[in-house]
Amino acid sequence: MPGQPGLEVRDLVKRLGDHTAVDGLSFQVEEGEFFVLLGPSGCGKSTTLRMVCGLEQPDAGQVVIAGREVTALPPRERNLGMVFQEYGLYPAMDVFGNMAYGLQAQGGLPESEIKRRVEEAAERLGLSAHLASPVTDLSGGEQQRVALGRAMVKNADAYLYDEPLSNLDPKLRHRVRRDILAMHRDKGKPTVYVTHDQTEAFAMGDRVAVIAGGKVQQIGPATELAENPANMFVASFIGSPPMNLVGGRVRQDGPALSVAFEDAVVELPEHWRPALASLADDRVVVGLPPGSFRIAADGGLKGEVADVEALIGETVVRLRTPGGAEVSVVFQDGEEGDLSVGDTLSMSVIPNDVRLFDPLTERVLTP
16 A cells, blocks of 8 residues: 555553553554554553554654644544544433534534534444434444444544444444444545454454554564464464464484474475574474364374364364374364364374474564
8 A cells, every 4th residue: 555654653652650551662554554453451552542542642652643743632633533442422412412522522514514424424324213312222232333423424534443342242243343344445544443353353454463562563464464473472372273382493414404393393495594593502483373284194293182173164173292282283174084082193284384483582483
């Protein structure tokens, strides 16, 4: 997506007492891009969003929206559309009042234009019949759509969402997700969306930033995060089940190069040699995607079946190796055959799927 970023966060820092909640965090969101902040609870993603919208002031760093630095501006002067997990509706107002309030408070628009925008948004969100209803009479899903409508009526420079679907049941979650994406396509503005739900992040985001410990771990499309994690945190966090991480050792026998882990050995191409030269010793952490295994007659990685979980179109099998590691394997369309807890399996590994990590830095090694 070429052009100037519509929203930019530069080296944001936020300290809460002795804890650094956001630690030098930076990213750019282009015009028309749907950008997701994904991470576990307490990683700093919501705090980052609150600094972008002006509800929190950073201890350091800058927020730039539509080419204008807004770091010190109050929320009302940033021209943002915001939707939060807690709907933030005014219980004394009806649906129309809640959706119109931001435009009325902003000033400068005739009532006829406000009425047009509210009625148009209500029509799109299925709220037309509720415009005169108190928001307290609405269901949770309807209240969240009112909050979405309040953002939709604005011609904002950017739109922010903080876990907006967390309080909804699965059916409503899917409906509101569609509403959010439709609104995004219509507005064509940068959107920042915070969630801890990977399915939600990957279904909606053009790019996803994985956050942990107040830092950006990696930014990229879903496939890149899953297939080429930048570090061990991303590898262990992304995917269901995520990539397996087991301790291993590099073997260099003359011109031959391989990595050994548990009772398996995988040959490595010669182009791995420069990357492995940076290691402190021969120890590595081996990343094995759950879909990279094949049942072998003998040799390879051995394990006892500890659990079998049959899903739609695939089966997840958890193996316990003789060395004490637990390894998750995903089989497609019944290729695992008839497995029971306690069975023993021998698995080969697709060599090109193997990822290697430096155990000291936890960064991926790139051949």
